[in-house]
Amino acid sequence: HAADTFRTDLMTITRHVLNEQSRHPESRGDLTILLSHIVLGCKFVASAVNKAGLAKLTGLAGETNGEEQKKLDVLSNEVFVNALVSSGRTCVLVSEEDEKATFVDPKLRGKYCVCFDPLDGSSNIDCGVSIGTIFGIYMIKNQDTVTLEEVLQPGKDMIAAGYCMYGSSCTLVLSTGNGVNGFTLDPSLGEFIMTHPDIKIPPKGKIYSVNEGNAKNWDTPTAKYVEKCKYPTDGSSPKSLRYIGSMVADVHRTLLYGGIFLYPADKKSPSGKLRVMYEVFPMSFLMEEAGGQSFTGKGRVMDERAKLVVQTTTLIAVVQTCLMLIHKRDVRRGDKP
Ligand code: P6P
Secondary structure, three states, rough: OOOOOOOOOOOOOOHHHHHHHHHHOOOOOOHHHHHHHHHHHHHHHHHHHHHHHHOOOOOEEEEEOEEEOOOOHHHHHHHHHHHHHHHEEEEEEEEEOOOOEOOOOOHHHHHHHEEEEEOHHHHHHHHHEEEEEEEEEEEOHHHHOOOHHHHHOOOHOOOOEEEEEEEOOOOEEEEOOOOOOEEEEEEOOOOEEHHHHHOOOOOOOOOEOHHHHHHHHHHHEHHHHHHHHOOOOOOOOOOOOOOOOOOHHHHHHHHHHHHHHEOOOOOOOOOOOHHHHHHHHHHHHHHHHHEEEOOOOOOOHHHHOOOEEEEEOEEEEOOOEEEEEEEOOOOOOOOOO
């Protein structure tokens, strides 16, 4: 009967974040308010992505049926910038869509910096492959006089990170430094309901995830590692290759099923392709919180710090990229991959 079909004690993302806040009695709830605005942005983008095919929102921006259509990633960026600024809890934003950092109007400033890719993998929209929003949050000491140098903090200083995957369902995965939890959007309620409590990456993984199309550009260690995945020398079975080409989807599968995701540096991209501030750091934060690890090929990703290049006219944070290895749990910390 009805009681069997309707759970009446739903753990929503809002309730979960408030529970996390209660673990910090000194907290004024600023992070809770910030996260609620990020959640709102995710709900908006989920709705737009679902309608994209119908509303011809996909493809290039340009004149269609008489009015300017915004590309989904442009629209998503506007949604998140507006949501983050209006939260009154941010002082600087670093977006994949904007070449320069956005310094919030001093009257509206808060103590957080949010680095985000509003719609990562957006080249996959037209064929219906899962895409996603990725975000990482830093605390800023001097919000009124913040400079870009203060934004470029080591990954290990990140205080929260998450992604929202827009696929067969809309799944938001979040960590505020106390484990990783997954929430699925119930469109009938407009709420994210906890569906994946305390995500831990499986200790053993049978999947490797890399763009084999770049193999001719790989360096020897990468080539040798991938070769070992295909032709194991220890008598184990070869691993399966799964590569979606949308980081949120590839990382989400790695978190849930285990294995390794890598985007190695190669001759074409000498320091890798993935962006440190809003792809690599947030995903590495989540991976470590889920019991996994993330390496640059030389050391721990989260010990890295993105570099800043000051141009004559503008400040451009070089979206530094690096090798991204996400290891299954049984790789001991400090092991060379
Ligand atoms: P490639 C998407 O453009 C993206 O930034 C990530 O989402 C994804 O992991 C990667 O690039 C795919 O790159 O070169 O394999 O197409």
